[in-house]
Amino acid sequence: MKQHRYEQIAKALGERITSGAVPVGDSLPTEAALCKKYRVSRYTAREALRQLREAGLITRRPRSGSTVTASSINSAFSLPVSSAADLFRYASDTRFVIGKRERIKAAGEALAVLGCRRGQEWIKLSGVRRKPGIATPVCLISVYLNMALAGLEKRIPCSAGVIYPLVEKELGVRIAWIDQKIEAVPLSPANAAALACKPGCGLRVRRYYYDATERLLEVSDSLHASGGFAYEMRLRRD
Amino acid sequence: MKQHRYEQIAKALGERITSGAVPVGDSLPTEAALCKKYRVSRYTAREALRQLREAGLITRRPRSGSTVTASSINSAFSLPVSSAADLFRYASDTRFVIGKRERIKAAGEALAVLGCRRGQEWIKLSGVRRKPGIATPVCLISVYLNMALAGLEKRIPCSAGVIYPLVEKELGVRIAWIDQKIEAVPLSPANAAALACKPGCGLRVRRYYYDATERLLEVSDSLHASGGFAYEMRLRRD
DNA sequence: CTCCCTTAATTGTCCAGACAATTGTACAAT
């Protein structure tokens, strides 16, 4: 069985990662360096790196090169999320009631959420999530959309369900993964008032939606009152 | 915001599939035909088709071309957790320093955590998780063990890593799934002092370990200071 | 009819090169 050139290279690099020779956080050689080392064209080197990226071992960014992000590709437990309703369990029967639609330049709070370069333009939708028929909102929520989605923000109804399928449809791309970050934060009196609860603790859930090319397309930032809300999941062994 | 040529083509083809214009089982134009139709090089056409394949809409085979296999993109995500180190990412290099080992009868706080019958007997280990060389603890933690594990509690070293593999080994069973519950809670002054942080918010993570017969074998209840700690995960699409 | 073989259509792999887009870095300006 002949192995293709790019597979050989991917295998060699992959082994250096899984063996720990190149630890998480370190960089692989640049495309140009790989071309030279293995005497191949850039196409072949890129194909090898693409395999590693699809395996989740590295991320790639212009000027930064290929950075190792994981040292293994096996999985013993998994959280199967079969539908939008599962992923956003609480959101499955709630509506995003949009209060404000604007274009912003990343700064201050938004900059902290997005983690992008200062001044980069984004679309921001903010409002609350509500359960139909219930007065107190489920959470405060801001959704940031990449400017590649310019125009979409006007076509989202003022009471929407889950947003990311709209993003996929708009660009004809596929969300390849979601990074999720959950944190406890103090509730400001203003936020507490908006959530109709006492000031104190809140649970902040931020989700980052990426396509296969590692492009960040959407970020959601939601704030729940503590007490009424817990984030639950079930991890199954494969 | 400019959309790339191959994205435009992928979107156009994708819409013909999702709209039903090209039903499942039918074929898309060949690469050569796409090159001609859209006036692009083969690289660009192939890149578009690659996107569709990665989205699971088509399969490709030499001589057969691109065959439509699904009319909508599947929306399943999963959280791959490759090891205890990944599941307890923060715990990967921390040690559970046990301060107290006792047998309890479910009541009060423990009853609320365990959700079992009042008075049921459990083993309770409590202490803190520490990063070696760092003074402030990572979290306060209590671990509850089912009485089926009686005796194990004395053999756990006073500074341990992850507990559930010990449980599996002791009983010769396999943890089949883990329920996880994350909540924001107020920090009592005592807890804040133990965590060496200001009173305010904390993040509580409770994990319930079940075997295949739905027997609850272990429960862990940990409390993190807000600020330094966020619970992060990456959900991948299958 | 069935099986094997040839043929050719189609995708897969690979090359060499070009320019665009992104962004880390260093340095200047405030």
Next chain:
DNA sequence: ATTGTACAATTGTCTGGACAATTAAGGGAG
């Protein structure tokens, strides 16, 4: 110390071409 700017390194997109590998389809032999 922060912000802006210019530069250059690196990946991203795209072209045009070549040959290899795979395989659907058709034709011939048994």
